[in-house]
Every structure is written in C-alpha cells, then in structure tokens.
Amino acid sequence: xxxxxxxLDASFLYMEDPVTPMHVGGxxxxxxxxxxxxxxxxxxxxxxxxxxxxxxxQRVLSxxxxxxxxxxxxxxxxxxxYHVRRSALPGPGTDDQLFDLVAxxxxxxLALERPLWEVYYVEGLSDDRVxxxxxxxxxxxxxxxxxxxxxxILDDVAAEAEEFEDTWTPRRxxxxxxxxxxxxxxxxxRPTELVNTAVVAAKDAxxxxxxxxxxxxxxxxxxxxxxxxxxxxxLNAPVSGGRMFSVVRTRxxxxxxxxxxxxxxxxxxxxxxxxxxxREWLLSRGSALTSDSTVRALVPLAVSDADTxxxxxxxxxxxxxxxxxxxPVGEPNAVLRLQHIGxxxxxxxxxxxxxxxxxxxxxxxxxxxxxxSLGARAANSFSGRFFNLVITNSPGPQVPLYAGxxxxxxxxxxxxxxKNQVLAIGVTSYHGGVYFGLNGDRKAVYDVDLxxxxxxxxxxxxxxxxx
Numbered sequence: 526x527x528x529x530x531x532x533l534d535a536s537f538l539y540m541e542d543p544v545t546p547m548h549v550g551g552x553x554x555x556x557x558x559x560x561x562x563x564x565x566x567x568x569x570x571x572x573x574x575x576x577x578x579x580x581x582x583q584r585v586l587s588x589x590x591x592x593x594x595x596x597x598x599x600x601x602x603x604x605x606x607y608h609v610r611r612s613a614l615p616g617p618g619t620d621d622q623l624f625d626l627v628a629x630x631x632x633x634x635l636a637l638e639r640p641l642w643e644v645y646y647v648e649g650l651s652d653d654r655v656x657x658x659x660x661x662x663x664x665x666x667x668x669x670x671x672x673x674x675x676x677x678i679l680d681d682v683a684a685e686a687e688e689f690e691d692t693w694t695p696r697r698x699x700x701x702x703x704x705x706x707x708x709x710x711x712x713x714x715r716p717t718e719l720v721n722t723a724v725v726a727a728k729d730a731x732x733x734x735x736x737x738x739x740x741x742x743x744x745x746x747x748x749x750x751x752x753x754x755x756x757x758x759x760l761n762a763p764v765s766g767g768r769m770f771s772v773v774r775t776r777x778x779x780x781x782x783x784x785x786x787x788x789x790x791x792x793x794x795x796x797x798x799x800x801x802x803x804r805e806w807l808l809s810r811g812s813a814l815t816s817d818s819t820v821r822a823l824v825p826l827a828v829s830d831a832d833t834x835x836x837x838x839x840x841x842x843x844x845x846x847x848x849x850x851x852x853p854v855g856e857p858n859a860v861l862r863l864q865h866i867g868x869x870x871x872x873x874x875x876x877x878x879x880x881x882x883x884x885x886x887x888x889x890x891x892x893x894x895x896x897x898s899l900g901a902r903a904a905n906s907f908s909g910r911f912f913n914l915v916i917t918n919s920p921g922p923q924v925p926l927y928a929g930x931x932x933x934x935x936x937x938x939x940x941x942x943x944k945n946q947v948l949a950i951g952v953t954s955y956h957g958g959v960y961f962g963l964n965g966d967r968k969a970v971y972d973v974d975l976x977x978x979x980x981x982x983x984x985x986x987x988x989x990x991x992x
Contacts, residue, residue: 527596527699527707530585533902534664535594538585538637540944544766546634548641548660549898550939551675552627552772552962555931557653560685562931564611567646567657569688570929572605574678580671581608582693584640585664589701593708599695600640608642614649620772623650627658628770631939631964641665642674657928663941666898673895675936683927753911755821759810759969760913761945767967771977772937775959775984777923783987787860789867794987795918795952795959796824796870797863800852801983804862806976807854818855823912824848825900847900849912859986897938897951914948915940921955937962948973 530538537547555562575581583597614622626647635641641662648655659675666673699707755761780794789797803820825847853865900917917940926933937960938951947969951962961980965973 527704528583528598529596529711530594530664531667532594534667537663537902538595541634543634544764545942545944546632547664547941548631548635548662549666549673549901549941550627550631550661551657551659551673551897552623552937552939553657553659553675553928554623554650554934554936555655555657555928556934557655558683558930558932560930562655562929564609564646564648566929567644568605568609570678571609571644571674572691574674575605576693577677578671578674580665581640581642581674582695585637586698586704588704588708590705592705593711596699596704596707598698601695601698603640603693603695605691608640609644609646612645612647614647616649618649618651620650623647623656624770624772627939628768628964628967630658631660631770631941632766632768632967635660635662644674654934655931661898663898663902666895666902673898676895678928679926679933680928681922681924681926683930683932685930755911755913756819758807758812758820758913760820760948762947762966762969763945764942764947764966765968768942769965769967769970769973770939771963771965771973773961773963773977773980774935775961775981777954777957777959779984779988780959783863783984787863787987789863790870791920791954792824792826792918793863793867793870796822796850796852796866796916797859797987798980798983799916799950800854800862800866801859801986802976802979803852804854804857805979805982806972809972809975814855816855818853819851820854820914821912822850822852822914822916824850824916824918859983863987897940897953901940912946914946914950915943916950916952918952919954921953923954923956925956935960939964942966948976 541547580597582600582603584600585595586598587595612626614626630645635643641664643660645658646655647658650656657675659673661673665671777791780791780798783794784791799822800820804814807814807818807820848870850866850869853862856862856865896919897917900919901915917938919938921936933955935958936953936955938953939962940949940951942949942964947966949964951964953960953962961977963973963977965971965976970976
C-alpha cells in the first residue's frame with residue numbers, strides 16, 4: 526500500500542491558495558566564524574542530515590479522479606540545490622532589509638510538484654552575519670515521523686561542516702494504474718474512506734461546531750472555550766498576497782521578574798504583553814474599546830499523553846492542544862490583564878497534562894521549530910470563526926546552539942496566515958532572549974512595526990507596574 530497523506534495533512538493542501546500558503550517559516554541569524562560558514566557548508570550540512578528525514582525527499586502525488594487522498598512518493602528528480610538556495614542583501618545589509626526579504630519569501634507558496642520545503646542562505650548581513658530562512662509545509666511536519674528541519678541541523682556544540690557523498694536512491698514512482706488499484710482496494714476495506722476523502726476535497730476538513738476535539742496523526746487540537754464566534758475587528762479581514770514581517774527582541778529575565786512579582790507563568794506574561802500591545806494598537810486604529818472588549822487568541826500548548834512519557838527524541842506520544850484565550854484588551858490596568866489571562870489558563874494547568882518548559886527543553890535539537898509547526902497545524906484544524914489571531918510560544922534552550930561551526934545568535938518564528946486572519950505571532954525563547962516574530966498582511970496590517978514597538982512598551986509597563 527502507498528504512504529497516503531492523513532486527512533489532516535491533506536486538508537492543508539486543499540485549504541491552500543495563492544494568498545494563504547500553508548507553510549511555517551523561521552529566521553535564524555548566525556555569527557559567521559573565522560573559519561567561514563558559506564553556502565557550500567550549509568548545503569553539506571543539510572545534505573548530511575536529510576537521511577534522518579525521508580519526507581524531505583518526497584513529493585505529493587495525487588490519485589486520479591481523487592478516489593483517495595494523495596500519497597507521498599520519492600522525488601526521482603530531487604535536487605538539493607533547488608531546495609537550499611542562496612540569496613544576498615545589498616549594502617548596508619540591515620535587519621530591516623533582511624525582514625523585508627523574509628516577508629517576500631514567505632508570501633510565495635511552495636511548488637507542489639516538489640518536496641514541500643525550502644531553505645534560503647542569506648549573506649550580506651552587517652557585522653559579518655548570515656541568516657537561514659526556512660519554509661516547511663504544514664503537511665510535512667507531524668512531530669512524530671517528521672520534525673522541522675531547523676530541529677535537525679542545530680547542535681549544542683560547534684563542528685566543522687564535512688563533505689558528504691549522497692548515496693540515496695529514490696524508489697520508483699507508482700503508476701496511475703497502481704494508484705487507482707490501491708485506492709479501490711482501500712475503499713473496499715474501509716467504505717467510509719471514500720466519503721471522508723470527498724469531504725476533505727470539498728475543503729470541509731475542520732471539525733463541526735458540535736465537535737470540539739480533533740485528533741489526527743497524533744496531533745490533537747482541543748477547543749477550550751464556548752463555541753461562539755470570535756469578536757469582530759480589524760484582525761479579521763480578507764488576506765492579500767503580500768506580507769509584512771517584523772520582530773521584537775526582549776529578555777527572558779524581564780518576563781521572569783514580572784512572573785515573580787505578580788504570579789502566573791512566563792507564558793501568561795507573554796500573553797499579557799501581547800494583550801497590552803493589541804490594546805494600544807486597536808486604539809491607534811480608532812477602535813472603540815469598552816471594559817469588556819476582548820481579542821480571542823488561539824494559543825497552541827504542548828500537552829502530554831497520560832499513558833506515554835514525554836520523548837526526548839521527538840514529540841511522539843504527545844499532543845499540541847489549541848486553547849482559546851480571550852485577551853482582555855478593554856482592561857486598562859496591565860496587572861489586571863495578566864491576572865485575567867492567568868485565570869483563563871488555569872484550566873490547562875489543572876488538567877494535569879500540561880508540559881512544563883523544562884520538559885520541552887529535553888527535546889533534542891531546537892524543538893521550538895517543530896513546536897511552532899505543530900502549533901500552526903493545531904490552529905488550522907479549526908474554523909477561523911472562533912479566533913482572531915494565533916499566538917504560539919515555545920521555550921528554547923538557554924545555551925548556545927550551532928549550525929556546523931556557526932553560532933546561532935537569534936531565531937524568529939514565522940507563522941502562516943489563515944483566511945480572513947491578518948496577523949499571526951510566534952514567540953521563542955533562546956539563550957536568555959525572547960524573540961517575537963510578527964507576520965502580518967501587507968494591506969490590513971501595514972503598521973506591524975508599530976505593533977512590535979507596542980509589545981516592548983507593554984513589557985515595560987508590566988515591569989514597572991506597582992500592585
């Protein structure tokens with residue numbers, strides 16, 4: 526039998542269109558060592574590691590007549606140079622130039638006739654830095670059989686890149702006749718499969734309102750709120766083909782100080798900071814806020830399977846649950862906003878299934894890359910009617926990591942936009958820093974840089990709050 530896409534994986538392909546590509550991205554900035562870290566080094570490093578990720582050399586092949594979901598097949602024309610690309614910034618190589626490039630890159634859909642990932646080696650950054658920009662389709666990363674490429678190429682020690690000989694041999698692609706025969710055989714064994722395939726093909730892959738739990742391929746998205754539509758506002762608008770990408774750099778110590786002073790968790794503080802920034806942003810847009818005004822965020826969080834220990838090799842046996850949190854943007858007091866959010870998140874902590882940050886840090890490699898991908902999968906498993914934006918927050922290691930000999934200085938996640946949702950925020954902590962990546966629609970959130978500055982101001986407001 527063929528390696529068929531799961532219903533959830535297939536849904537990401539069916540939901541994709543030219544203005545809402547379904548890939549998750551990341552921007553990692555590296556300090557170039559004196560020994561060099563050039564494009565051939567990156568090519569060799571990724572080539573060495575691909576043997577651990579067979580999915581990265583496979584492409585999606587549709588079944589004639591849509592008799593069944595598509596299948597994964599080896600790409601007989603796989604070309605590593607196509608997927609690992611070289612780019613350069615013109616002088617002076619500023620961060621703003623880099624993030625403008627990132628916005629353009631992430632707005633372009635991946636080619637469906639090739640393996641669904643790309644890496645861009647970006648040189649020309651000031652201070653002798655380079656960047657790796659990754660794009661990986663949500664159909665690829667399931668957290669069990671396949672992790673995000675960024676998790677695989679980073680190590681906790683520096684090492685020189687080595688030349689490698691690619692001995693991989695692709696398996697022969699199945700014929701159209703074989704695809705049809707396999708589909709018919711599966712339909713005979715499981716008659717409901719044909720109905721399910723038709724439903725997915727009709728783009729009805731999300732759960733119905735009455736079904737509040739969706740668990741497919743080991744990834745669960747659990748709706749923790751009353752099934753009512755999200756509040757209306759400027760965050761829900763038609764998405765264009767353009768993107769604006771902005772970043773915010775903060776220090777983990779500041780979030781820990783706020784937590785120690787006012788209680789809650791670091792994640793609660795992150796959400797309170799975003800709530801404070803959204804409040805000021807909405808006011809700058811002329812929105813009329815009342816004391817009851819909220820913005821509903823879908824917040825994916827790692828949860829543990831009651832019957833399975835957390836795996837340090839991956840996320841096997843564990844889930845990412847999507848929690849709906851009403852951010853109290855109508856509340857003018859920063860500490861009260863934090864307390865409201867802490868109360869809302871208590872149900873997750875009381876469930877006994879929450880995964881502590883220190884446990885997530887045991888996952889091999891740079892786990893946030895995979896966790897952000899799983900968070901996006903969980904978010905896109907549900908109808909956008911129920912939330913205004915997605916916020917993922919994943920703790921990373923507090924020690925330096927390296928790609929070959931190059932030390933990673935900072936990392937920013939880039940989450941995809943869903944239909945009629947014009948802002949997504951990814952947050953990652955790493956080596957004492959907390960890094961925000963804000964992906965906004967170019968027309969609807971043209972002032973995403975302004976929102977980024979308001980995140981810094983909201984953190985300062987909480988740090989100075991006296992309660």
